[in-house]
Amino acid sequence: MRFLFCGDIMPGGVLPYQKEFLSPSTKKYLDSFDLVIGTLETAIGTNIPYDPIKMEGRQNIIYSRDEDFFRLKEMNVGVVSLANNHIFDLGIEGLKNTINILEKNNIQYCGAGLNIKEASKPLILDVGNRKIGILAYCSSDPNQVAYVPVATEETYGVNPLDITKACEDIKRYKEICDEIVILVHWGKEYNSFPIKQIKHESYKLIEAGANVIIGTHTHCVQPHITHRQGRIYFSLGNFIFPDFFMAPPRPIFYPEPKDIKNIKTTYTYPFPITEPLRRVWLNKSRIGMGVEVHFGDKIKFKEQLLILDNDNVLQLYHSRKVTCKLWLIGKIVQMPFYHGGKLFNAILCRVSRIKHCIKTIFKR
Template sequence: MPYSRVQSKQKAKRKRRWPIVAISALAVALIAAVGVYAAILAGNGDGDASPPAPPVSTSSASASASASSPPDDATASPVESSQPAETPDSAPSSEPDDNGEVDQPDEGAPAETASPSTEEPEATPETGTTNDPGTSAPTGATVTLAFVGDILPASTVGKLIDQYGVDYPFKLAKPLLESADIAAGNLEAPITTRGTPAENKQFVFKGKPAYLAGLKNAGLDVVSLANNHTLDQGWQGLSDTMDALDDIKLKHMGSGADEKEAFEPVYIEHNGLMVAYIGVSNVVPEGSWKAGPDHPGVAETYDTTRAVAAVKKARELADIVVVMVHWGNERADTPKDAQFNVGHTLIDAGADLIIGSHPHVLQGFEAYKGKWIAYSLGNFVFTTKQEYSKTQDTGVLTATCAADGNCRLKFDPMYAKASQPGPMEPEQGKALLARLNKVSYRATVDSNGRITAK
């Protein structure tokens, strides 16, 4: 297995712990010695000297020495106005759609029973920052979170990027993405120039590292790698993807060198509110793709044990907990039973928002115990056909969330033409919102895209 920067970072973190512990212990010993010496001097003085300071506990000194760095500020750039771009005349119109992969059913990827990790999450620059649970957000503070579906910077989309530039796919959606405080999506391809293509798969993707600049420029802040294409080029391709995302400071979750890293949340702070993002997949082509104690891969949720543990840990540290899940049947308008079961389980564990992807089409929303599930946001930037297809119906979901985890939802409908999503015509948008209203559960989607609980 190639030795990647992802693994070297983990090794470096382990090495850094020992000097910190040793220095902390030495500091405690020196402080104690000074205190004893001061007491002896005070005893020989005039009798009015101040008493010696109380001894410093080892745990306090260690905690101070190893405290995590301040959370990153995820403030988005100001909104830019954008004129609709002309669809390139040479954009492909008849290439086969890459959406047609038929995934194995749930029972095709055996569940792996695992006990939840008891280790505290490490706050590192690679995985985000954790907040101090003792600090509180400003009264009335809110954070706006934008979400999009599948992003495929490869295949036909890659050819378009090569021709028109990295910003081409996101040009019309950028103003809406940038208007949110934090924006997230599902990255549906490994980003690498190396790797070994996966066998026995109908579609195997690979995107160039330069393509990631388009996601960053569009205002995306975090992407999930927990999906059925992230290991299309093996562990080498996945580790390259994680390194490339780190290089441009685009946060990621849902995969790793082992299960601890794969299930580790990303923490982003804005306006005094801490938001945790967790990525998991209920679509795994084969068991070897699942991250294990000493095995790289994706965070899976056929068995929800580890996902539930990750949500509970994030709940202790974050004001808002988001889980992005890859699940469901392709081109299905309604969720399957596993989506209901997993979604409800994760909310019961403490999640505030569940954001789904993989079906390549939009599915409805559900209000469940005061929280929200978006069962599928469909494709966002993906291969498209010339003729109308529901796989080209897309949009941006915006959640305005308070410190108590309560969120107000709004969906802005878009249509992707030549792999470039843009706002729908008013009548077309209202028709799409009406369809989403019909397929939602205990929720209403009105003609303006506002989503409310029934």
């Protein structure tokens, strides 16, 4: 079987207002896999109230409507992780609705539930004569993901990343699985460098027996490295996460088509807002990575960059510049005294914003 692991998936936003969202070559690429696996970073629901706790805070509500869900099937998605900081943006009713739609469409899921027993349950996939265990976690560190409900024995939430427990989980499921894949939502948003803590946690997960770590959350691609025969993808960035509309004070919304032309554009994520805005991703957040994985006596990997173009159509992407940058950052991360690359990332962010401003000026 051919597996493709990808980053964060959000099938709503501006996509309902356009005819296509996949280029023919991307559609052909996705259909060539037996299983596409990603992180569903959105609640699914129509006319479901926003999570009240989140509305008391930053109010960054991300959701897709029921009628937007079909795009997951169009992308050949067969497994999703629900372990992320937006799956509960429509509260517990949003989770129930999301799970109901996933089950109706025969899409498997893990990483969140009505209690910790459900949230921590792994997926065990039979691949020929091999068993692949998929364990999904979400950081509960407010410095990484802000607010996220954590599942307990009695309350709903995500499966939290407790590194000690995660290592115990790996060792337990390694007894019945040939390979273990970790899907983990973590890190600093818009940071091309993984933070120091994540590097150390990744090493511990690999040393406990994980074969592959697939990170998400950062909205930009981070490097991948090898540690003790295990492959670590710190973050695959966005897979399909289109531009979207925000209503005051900041939740996503779906305007009438006739009103779109009057909505102003922003390239930042302000809070609070006082008028409807169209939030447009900067270029680094439009680039994602897919990872083809072949499981066997020796696990093989093949990376493919993708880009969401300015028309919000997902394209296959080939960039020696991006590939070289990721390779260089990977070498920096592997240095013994690596401290998170704060200075390097600050420089990259500043350069990216300057380039964007220059392009905007010349377009006028």
